[in-house]
Amino acid sequence: ETGVTQTPRHLVMGMTNKKSLKCEQHLGHNAMYWYKQSAKKPLELMFVYNFKEQTENNSVPSRFSPECPNSSHLFLHLHTLQPEDSALYLCASSLAARPLPAGGETQYFGPGTRLLVL
Amino acid sequence: GESVGLHLPTLSVQEGDNSIINCAYSNSASDYFIWYKQESGKGPQFIIDIRSNMDKRQGQRVTVLLNKTVKHLSLQIAATQPGDSAVYFCADYAGGTSYGKLTFGQGTILTVHP
Numbered sequence: 001e002t003g004v005t006q007t008p009r010h011l012v013m014g015m016t017n018k019k020s021l022k023c024e025q026h027l028g029h030n031a032m033y034w035y036k037q038s039a040k041k042p043l044e045l046m047f048v049y050n051f052k053e054q055t056e057n058n059s060v061p062s063r064f065s066p067e068c069p070n071s072s073h074l075f076l077h078l079h080t081l082q083p084e085d086s087a088l089y090l091c092a093s094s095l096a097a098r099p100l101p102a103g104g105e106t107q108y109f110g111p112g113t114r115l116l117v118l
Numbered sequence: 119g120e121s122v123g124l125h126l127p128t129l130s131v132q133e134g135d136n137s138i139i140n141c142a143y144s145n146s147a148s149d150y151f152i153w154y155k156q157e158s159g160k161g162p163q164f165i166i167d168i169r170s171n172m173d174k175r176q177g178q179r180v181t182v183l184l185n186k187t188v189k190h191l192s193l194q195i196a197a198t199q200p201g202d203s204a205v206y207f208c209a210d211y212a213g214g215t216s217y218g219k220l221t222f223g224q225g226t227i228l229t230v231h232p
Contacts, residue, residue: 004161043162043207043222056219090161098211098219105211106152107220109161 003027004110006091012116013081021076021113023091031097032074033107034066037088049074050097081117088112130229137198139226141191141208148210152220153182153193157204165193165206195228203230 003026013019025032034046048056049068063085065077074091090112095104131137143151149170154162168175168182168191175182181194191208205225212219 006161042224043209043220045219048219092161105150106164106167108164109154111159111161 004091004093004108006089006110006113008113009111010114010116012118013078014118015081015083017081018077018079020078021089021091021115023074023076023110025072025074025091025093025108025110027093027095027108029093029095029108030071031094032068032071033092033094033097034064034074034076035090035092035109037090037112039087043090046076048097055097078115081115083117086115086117088114127224128227128229130231131198133198133200133230133232135198137193137195137202137228137230139193139195139206139208139228141193141223143189143191143208143210143221145210145212145221146189148212150211151182151184151191152209153180153191154207154209155202155204156207156225162207198228198230200230200232203228 005024007022011019031050033048036044036046045058046060047066052068052071063080067075091110092107094107098105152167153165155165156162166177166180166182168184170186173184179196183192193206195202205227207222207225209220209222212221
């Protein structure tokens with residue numbers, strides 16, 4: 001079991017619903033990430049937060065809204081999603097986020113939230 | 119675009135055999151590489167990493183080899199066990215000024231038969 005937890009583990013929502021995914025890391029890291037993992041596709045980076053500041057938005061649609069209140073917590077707010085958004089959403093953390101000096105960039109992942117949009 | 123890819127999508131071995139999982143990368147600026155293992159219903163789990171100033175690194179039952187000349191990365195698992203059955207991903211840092219941008223391959227499914 002890693003030091004990164006995610007809730008809920010499973011979520012079913014309609015296209016008009018609003019829901020939030022939560023991630024918490026207990027590793028003392030300063031960077032947190034959201035990834036999307038779809039069947040038969042490589043992991044897709046969505047957002048990067050470094051010291052609570054969003055440093056990367058990988059062209060993610062606005063129906064996904066991240067929030068990082070502190071270095072230990074990360075949320076992904078979901079609204080008016082589409083069925084093609086159904087996927088495993090993974091949170092990760094690292095001591096630091098590149099391009100800071102190398103040495104703390106290894107990312108550790110949570111178990112993910114399996115999302116189904118109907 | 120730049121990508122990290124895997125030569126074989128599936129690999130089946132007998133328990134006790136050694137396994138070799140290969141990965142090709144295309145970005146010559148990549149300077150850090152990671153292998154992850156993902157079991158069903160779980161998130162990716164860090165296995166081992168290597169920097170571009172090295173060509174070999176060993177862990178417990180695992181060895182990563184890096185050949186920068188041909189942009190090739192491999193993961194060797196010694197005495198493979200049924201618990202090693204999982205999807206294995208390689209990933210690399212593309213360098214530059216992008217924060218935390220790991221590029222992942224599609225993964226290789228390793229099946230270990232008792």
